[in-house]
Amino acid sequence: MSGADPRDFDGRVAFVTGAGAGIGQGIALRLARGGAAVACVDLDPGSAQRTAHEIGAAGGRAVALAGDVSVEADVTRLVEQAGDSLGGLDVLVNNAGVLYVGRFEDSTLEEWDRTFDVNLRALFLTCRAALPRLRASGAGAIVNIASMAAFRYTVPHVAYASTKGGVVAFTRDLAFELAVDRIRVNAVAPGPIATNMGSSLSASDLEKAGFRFVLGRIGQPADVAEAVAFLASERASYVTGATLPVTGGADLATRALRPEDA
Numbered sequence: 001m002s003g004a005d006p007r008d009f010d011g012r013v014a015f016v017t018g019a020g021a022g023i024g025q026g027i028a029l030r031l032a033r034g035g036a037a038v039a040c041v042d043l044d045p046g047s048a049q050r051t052a053h054e055i056g057a058a059g060g061r062a063v064a065l066a067g068d069v070s071v072e073a074d075v076t077r078l079v080e081q082a083g084d085s086l087g088g089l090d091v092l093v094n095n096a097g098v099l100y101v102g103r104f105e106d107s108t109l110e111e112w113d114r115t116f117d118v119n120l121r122a123l124f125l126t127c128r129a130a131l132p133r134l135r136a137s138g139a140g141a142i143v144n145i146a147s148m149a150a151f152r153y154t155v156p157h158v159a160y161a162s163t164k165g166g167v168v169a170f171t172r173d174l175a176f177e178l179a180v181d182r183i184r185v186n187a188v189a190p191g192p193i194a195t196n197m198g199s200s201l202s203a204s205d206l207e208k209a210g211f212r213f214v215l216g217r218i219g220q221p222a223d224v225a226e227a228v229a230f231l232a233s234e235r236a237s238y239v240t241g242a243t244l245p246v247t248g249g250a251d252l253a254t255r256a257l258r259p260e261d262a
């Protein structure tokens with residue numbers, strides 16, 4: 001375990017979706033280093049196991065839970081298993097997501113539905129299922145992973161951008177409703193991050209979309225995880241309904257995009 005991370009999550013339980021890879025894995029490891037017991041949730045049981053094992057090997061506490069966050073019965077079971085095995089639920093991180101890149105007229109209804117199911121419907125399911133335990137926490141926190149695509153055109157992915165815009169609005173409105181329960185709801189909007197999903201965008205796609213990595217590098221899962229850890233912790237006790245861009249400045253470019261660049 002790194003001695004550098006503040007122990008903001010001692011005695012807390014976190015539920016992280018899509019924890020088997022990429023950003024979700026980075027978030028699970030970071031919250032565990034901060035003292036959280038972590039439910040590592042993923043569609044892929046092997047990858048969830050690997051993240052939980054890495055946490056255990058570093059002296060932390062974690063369980064691996066396999067399921068599809070867009071399926072109501074799975075979510076009910078996952079939240080129960082996490083709460084029962086780790087003793088409550090204080091932090092919910094909605095990170096699992098899917099991305100289909102392609103022009104609107106070439107995309108399918110199946111892709112549209114799957115994108116909405118995993119990126120948005122799942123938030124309804126996890127937040128509803130976790131609500132009683134988050135309320136009981138007294139300092140519950142939800143952090144949703146949106147995207148820079150909620151705010152500006154990046155590459156052709158109308159469905160994905162629509163869901164991420166939905167995540168921003170979901171976050172704001174739910175924050176209003178849950179403030180009375182002392183549950184804070186925030187989001188992080190990453191720019192391009194080096195993960196399996198991130199690698200589906202080629203360097204030339206990013207160049208065409210006008211990205212400028214003004215900090216000189218692509219983002220890493222740990223960059224997003226640090227922002228999530230802040231928003232999930234009591235250090236952000238006066239922050240709710242916010243969406244924090246974590247883009248390395250990639251969204252600061254103003255070059256006009258032409259339709260033929262799509």
Ligand SMILES: NC(=O)c1ccc[n+]([C@@H]2O[C@H](COP(=O)([O-])OP(=O)(O)OC[C@H]3O[C@@H](n4cnc5c(N)ncnc54)[C@H](O)[C@@H]3O)[C@@H](O)[C@H]2O)c1
Binds near residue numbers: 044099193
């Ligand atoms: N990588 C980027 O550039 C980038 C940028 C902005 C936002 N994001 C967002 O960050 C989040 C994580 O992205 P990533 O790049 O780490 O992706 P990734 O594809 O590398 O990892 C996603 C993980 O989620 C799991 N998953 C997918 N569908 C699931 C389901 N239905 N139920 C449970 N688990 C499921 C996958 O098995 C995988 O382990 C997503 O919400 C994504 O939209 C990513």
